[in-house]
Amino acid sequence: MKDWTIEQLEERKNAIVAELDSPEADLDALEEEMRGINAELEARKTAEAKKAEIRASVAAGNGTPMKKFDEEKNDMNNETRKAEMIDALAEYIKGRATAEQRAMLLSTNVTGGTVKVSDIVDDYIWTDWDKSPILSRVRKVYVRGNYSVGYEASATGAVKHTEGAAAPTEETLTLAYIQFIAQYFKKWIRVSDTVLALKGQAFMDYLMDEFGHQLAMALENEVVAEIEASSLSAKVTNPLDNTAAMAGFAALSDEATNPVVIISKVNYAAIMNERATTGSKIEDPFNGFEVLFNNTVTGMLVGDLDGVIANFPEGEDFRFIVDEKSLAEQDLVKIVGKVLCAIHLVRPNGFAVVTAA
Numbered sequence: 001m002k003d004w005t006i007e008q009l010e011e012r013k014n015a016i017v018a019e020l021d022s023p024e025a026d027l028d029a030l031e032e033e034m035r036g037i038n039a040e041l042e043a044r045k046t047a048e049a050k051k052a053e054i055r056a057s058v059a060a061g062n063g064t065p066m067k068k069f070d071e072e073k074n075d076m077n078n079e080t081r082k083a084e085m086i087d088a089l090a091e092y093i094k095g096r097a098t099a100e101q102r103a104m105l106l107s108t109n110v111t112g113g114t115v116k117v118s119d120i121v122d123d124y125i126w127t128d129w130d131k132s133p134i135l136s137r138v139r140k141v142y143v144r145g146n147y148s149v150g151y152e153a154s155a156t157g158a159v160k161h162t163e164g165a166a167a168p169t170e171e172t173l174t175l176a177y178i179q180f181i182a183q184y185f186k187k188w189i190r191v192s193d194t195v196l197a198l199k200g201q202a203f204m205d206y207l208m209d210e211f212g213h214q215l216a217m218a219l220e221n222e223v224v225a226e227i228e229a230s231s232l233s234a235k236v237t238n239p240l241d242n243t244a245a246m247a248g249f250a251a252l253s254d255e256a257t258n259p260v261v262i263i264s265k266v267n268y269a270a271i272m273n274e275r276a277t278t279g280s281k282i283e284d285p286f287n288g289f290e291v292l293f294n295n296t297v298t299g300m301l302v303g304d305l306d307g308v309i310a311n312f313p314e315g316e317d318f319r320f321i322v323d324e325k326s327l328a329e330q331d332l333v334k335i336v337g338k339v340l341c342a343i344h345l346v347r348p349n350g351f352a353v354v355t356a357a
Helices: 006-019 027-059 069-094 099-108 118-131 200-229 244-250 265-278
Strands: 139-141 147-155 173-180 183-192 234-237 260-263 290-293 300-303 308-311 319-323 332-345 351-355
Touching: 006 027, 069 200, 069 319, 173 332, 183 200, 200 300, 200 308, 200 332, 200 351, 234 244, 244 300, 244 351, 260 265, 265 290
Parallel strands: 139 308, 234 351, 260 290
Antiparallel strands: 147 173, 183 332, 260 300, 300 351, 308 332, 319 332
């Protein structure tokens, strides 16, 4: 009866009423069944009224309803589990994990014996990745090993064809390929035994603060270097003034639909100061394009970051190596953090590199 719908319960009530006139009817049983149906309908009506009251209370801004005890218990268990996993990961990175901690990691987070950091503390990594306005716009893929991405090096366009006229010339298409061969981006630090003695969350906070931002910056700088060096980038010579952004924009392909400007803060300041001192009537020297800053840019980059692909064969997780031996006489420990990645521009004229000369 608990699994019945309200319509089924009502139908059964009507059937019971019809059965009452049958000579073979078990009146006591039918009465008991009717009481059960009425009690079930009343319970459901009370539950719906309670739900409506809670919804109205939340809508009125009076807070959220209290969780049931079992929900609160599950939340506490999940938090405890996460804390235990962070402790296990911290000790694993140090090379000091107990058999129980290693088993915990191996059973849930390891493929081929490698600890995946983001499975446990992914907030650290995604925060650093998302804080970078450049990395957050780049397309990311996760293909293991080396692979190739093809693009149209050249192609004849479509033409209008009048019915009955001679067939148009067959398309001439030339394909080329970009080879993605991933390399490690690394950072290493020396820490004291005191730091290594930090436990669980405190150790991970220290470690990820040290590595997360720096590795993200290394990848962001690689995006800039790839765009500047790529043969697929349009090379534009133009003064770095209030005309530079439009000069770069003019060289982009039609597929670059969401262009941005990437520029160093020094050059940005120079353009803005030049505009102010010369009394230029151009309201926005960057033509409304969003301006992203990276101080390794030598000129100005104009283009769509969707045309850049970053392949992470091992995922976006950091890998750590802890060396307690090579600097042991100084009571120091070497920690190496690394991420495997290959970055390439794959869209012809998806970016323009604007330089003054």
